[in-house]
Amino acid sequence: MxxxxxxxxxxxxxxxxxxxxxxxxxxxxxxxxxxxxxSAIHDQEKGAQRIGITGPPGSxxxxxxxxxxxxYRQLEKKVGIIAIDPSSPFSGGAVLGDRIRMQxxxxxxxxxxxxxxxxxxxxxxxxxxxDIVSLLDAFGFDVILIETVGVGQTELDIMSxxxxxxxxxxxxxxxxxxxxxxxxxxxxxxxxxxxxDREGADQIFAELRSLSEMYSTGWEVPVIKxxxxxxxxxxxxxxxxxxxxxxxxxxxxxxxxxxxxSDCLEILLSELSDDLTEHLSPKGKYKKIYQNLIxxxxxxxxxxxxxxxxxKI
Amino acid sequence: MxxxxxxxxxxxxxxxxxxxxxxxxxxxxxxxxxxxxxSAIHDQEKGAQRIGITGPPGSxxxxxxxxxxxxYRQLEKKVGIIAIDPSSPFSGGAVLGDRIRMQxxxxxxxxxxxxxxxxxxxxxxxxxxxDIVSLLDAFGFDVILIETVGVGQTELDIMSxxxxxxxxxxxxxxxxxxxxxxxxxxxxxxxxxxxxDREGADQIFAELRSLSEMYSTGWEVPVIKxxxxxxxxxxxxxxxxxxxxxxxxxxxxxxxxxxxxSDCLEILLSELSDDLTEHLSPKGKYKKIYQNLIxxxxxxxxxxxxxxxxxKI
Numbered sequence: 001m002x003x004x005x006x007x008x009x010x011x012x013x014x015x016x017x018x019x020x021x022x023x024x025x026x027x028x029x030x031x032x033x034x035x036x037x038x039s040a041i042h043d044q045e046k047g048a049q050r051i052g053i054t055g056p057p058g059s060x061x062x063x064x065x066x067x068x069x070x071x072y073r074q075l076e077k078k079v080g081i082i083a084i085d086p087s088s089p090f091s092g093g094a095v096l097g098d099r100i101r102m103q104x105x106x107x108x109x110x111x112x113x114x115x116x117x118x119x120x121x122x123x124x125x126x127x128x129x130x131d132i133v134s135l136l137d138a139f140g141f142d143v144i145l146i147e148t149v150g151v152g153q154t155e156l157d158i159m160s161x162x163x164x165x166x167x168x169x170x171x172x173x174x175x176x177x178x179x180x181x182x183x184x185x186x187x188x189x190x191x192x193x194x195x196x197d198r199e200g201a202d203q204i205f206a207e208l209r210s211l212s213e214m215y216s217t218g219w220e221v222p223v224i225k226x227x228x229x230x231x232x233x234x235x236x237x238x239x240x241x242x243x244x245x246x247x248x249x250x251x252x253x254x255x256x257x258x259x260x261x262s263d264c265l266e267i268l269l270s271e272l273s274d275d276l277t278e279h280l281s282p283k284g285k286y287k288k289i290y291q292n293l294i295x296x297x298x299x300x301x302x303x304x305x306x307x308x309x310x311x312k313i
Numbered sequence: 314m315x316x317x318x319x320x321x322x323x324x325x326x327x328x329x330x331x332x333x334x335x336x337x338x339x340x341x342x343x344x345x346x347x348x349x350x351x352s353a354i355h356d357q358e359k360g361a362q363r364i365g366i367t368g369p370p371g372s373x374x375x376x377x378x379x380x381x382x383x384x385y386r387q388l389e390k391k392v393g394i395i396a397i398d399p400s401s402p403f404s405g406g407a408v409l410g411d412r413i414r415m416q417x418x419x420x421x422x423x424x425x426x427x428x429x430x431x432x433x434x435x436x437x438x439x440x441x442x443x444d445i446v447s448l449l450d451a452f453g454f455d456v457i458l459i460e461t462v463g464v465g466q467t468e469l470d471i472m473s474x475x476x477x478x479x480x481x482x483x484x485x486x487x488x489x490x491x492x493x494x495x496x497x498x499x500x501x502x503x504x505x506x507x508x509x510d511r512e513g514a515d516q517i518f519a520e521l522r523s524l525s526e527m528y529s530t531g532w533e534v535p536v537i538k539x540x541x542x543x544x545x546x547x548x549x550x551x552x553x554x555x556x557x558x559x560x561x562x563x564x565x566x567x568x569x570x571x572x573x574x575s576d577c578l579e580i581l582l583s584e585l586s587d588d589l590t591e592h593l594s595p596k597g598k599y600k601k602i603y604q605n606l607i608x609x610x611x612x613x614x615x616x617x618x619x620x621x622x623x624x625k626i
Contacts, residue, residue, distance in 0.1 A: 035614050035615075035617055035618050035621075036614075036618065038614040039612055039615040039618060042612040042613070042615075043612060056488065056491060057491065057494075058491060172487070172488045173488050174485070174488065175369070175485045175486050175487065175488045175489050176488045178370065178371060178485075181370075257607055260606050260613060261593060261603075261606070263613040264593065264613040264617060265586065265589060265590065267613055267614065267617045268589060268617045268620055269582055269585070269586055269589070271617060271621065272582065272585060272624070272626060273578065273582055275626055276578060276581060276582070276626065277578065279626065280574060280577065280578065290574075293573050293574070294570055294573065299352055299355040299356060300355070300573060300576040300580055301348050301349075301351040301352035301355050301580065302352040303577050304348055304577060304580045304581045304584060305348050305349065307581055308348075308581070308584065310626075311585070311624075311625065311626045312624065312626075313585060313588055313589060313592065313623075313624045313625075313626075
């Protein structure tokens with residue numbers, strides 16, 4: 001680790017918020033000290049509560065997040081928020097708008113908001129999220145809210161970082177529930193029917209209840225109604241989040257080994273992916289293979305055979 | 314390549330369907346000859362038409378696929394079908410039912426159906442799909458239909474293999490369209506409103522049209538109505554697929570380099586992922602690191618630092 005990184009890390013551990021932001025950028029840019037920094041950070045994690053919030057655009061996630069921030073601040077908890085939009089530029093506008101709404105908290109030093117856009121493949125986004133969660137945790141945030149749009153594979157990967165995941169739906173989400181059944185149940189610890197003062201709320205509520213009854217294992221996924229805009233149902237939500245945290249505490253150790261190994265492999269593969277992308281280029285270490293591939297003198301499979309001969313793992 | 318694999322490959326190139334099935338299993342099990350087999354196969358690809366079909370469960374994809382098979386058979390094309398369900402056991406039943414419906418084609422030697430379930434991370438499923446597509450292509454199938462359930466990240470990865478992708482929706486899909494806007498536009502070459510004799514079809518049609526008008530780049534994604542069960546709209550669909558194939562032919566060269574490189578990296582990383590999973594285990598090459606990780610003497614980041622010291626790429 002070079003001396004300026006070391007100084008940055010010292011300032012971070014003295015609770016300097018500017019050092020926090022700078023370290024995030026350093027990690028983001030895959031600085032050569034990244035792994036060492038993250039290793040030092042990881043050892044100082046205090047075990048913050050990690051709450052994932054996901055659901056379709058327009059389901060009111062950000063309003064809900066906003067209310068949760070206020071509630072946790074009332075309990076004197078420091079709150080970190082990571083807002084992620086893994087999809088393409090399309091929804092950028094909406095997310096930006098949401099962020100602006102959250103600015104009432106931006107003067108509050110105990111609230112820290114970080115946005116993340118899309119990344120390359122091979123765990124890019126989920127690794128970036130994991131790193132930022134670690135940084136916020138080690139810095140001393142008590143609660144970390146991770147908000148994503150949508151409920152696809154990327155969100156599923158990201159949500160594995162959260163200890164409690166809220167899936168936010170609205171009365172219009174019937175078709176989404178049918179489409180996403182398996183994914184929803186895999187991801188959700190708590191179902192929320194937001195905007196539940198709208199028509200159709202009871203039906204969605206019943207559908208989610210029966211989904212939960214049929215497919216829950218261990219923890220029976222509760223379904224609650226909220227109207228985030230009017231702050232209705234948010235106190236109940238806080239109680240249920242706490243109940244899930246308690247329930248989870250008992251079982252956590254069981255899956256520890258699996259999580260450690262998959263974290264480790266994810267980090268390693270994303271490192272190797274970066275290096276290999278660099279090697280397999282016009283001026284890279286594997287430029288010969290690159291040229292043969294591009295000129296179709298070899299195919300991707302024989303290129304892999306060639307590269308595997310050079311790689312020692 | 315060992316001699317029995319070589320014989321299998323010879324029989325494959327003599328159009329022996331049992332050799333095709335056996336090679337699929339060999340590749341599936343990551344036999345040590347896999348890469349060499351795939352390299353030989355890849356060089357014999359003839360450029361089959363690759364059509365992806367995706368959409369929520371219950372949208373009638375399989376019925377549509379069934380009708381397409383019949384149409385292509387009437388044109389004397391040989392048709393390979395890959396049916397993929399990346400989600401959990403939940404929808405297994407439905408997919409199985411769909412497969413049974415397709416069995417009217419199973420006596421037809423010029424139709425070959427292969428199902429694929431979920432795989433591990435790191436491109437497992439999309440690599441498996443890619444390999445099977447190559448096998449079917451090299452074997453001499455003219456048209457390859459790739460059917461998946463859902464429209465998440467996994468499907469997006471898989472659909473990058475298809476040259477023309479159909480997204481099948483139904484009149485009830487309004488919320489899905491809102492949720493998945495970006496993903497849908499990224500994936501779709503043709504939108505289909507199936508079951509269009511149901512109420513709400515016109516509205517969905519209009520929504521998709523305006524989505525297409527707003528966000529299409531180059532090829533303006535057409536929207537067509539079908540009632541697959543009654544074979545309505547399928548002739549028009551065949552024409553539009555052919556039109557897209559023609560349109561695409563002109564541009565293909567542009568993205569060739571990018572596709573070759575990302576294929577190559579995907580294959581290599583999935584190979585390395587397999588090896589590393591084996592190494593990082595109680596009896597593996599990195600068992601020391603494994604033990605330190607499990608006993609929390611080191612964290613995932615420092616474990617990666619240690620492994621990177623041993624890895625030469």
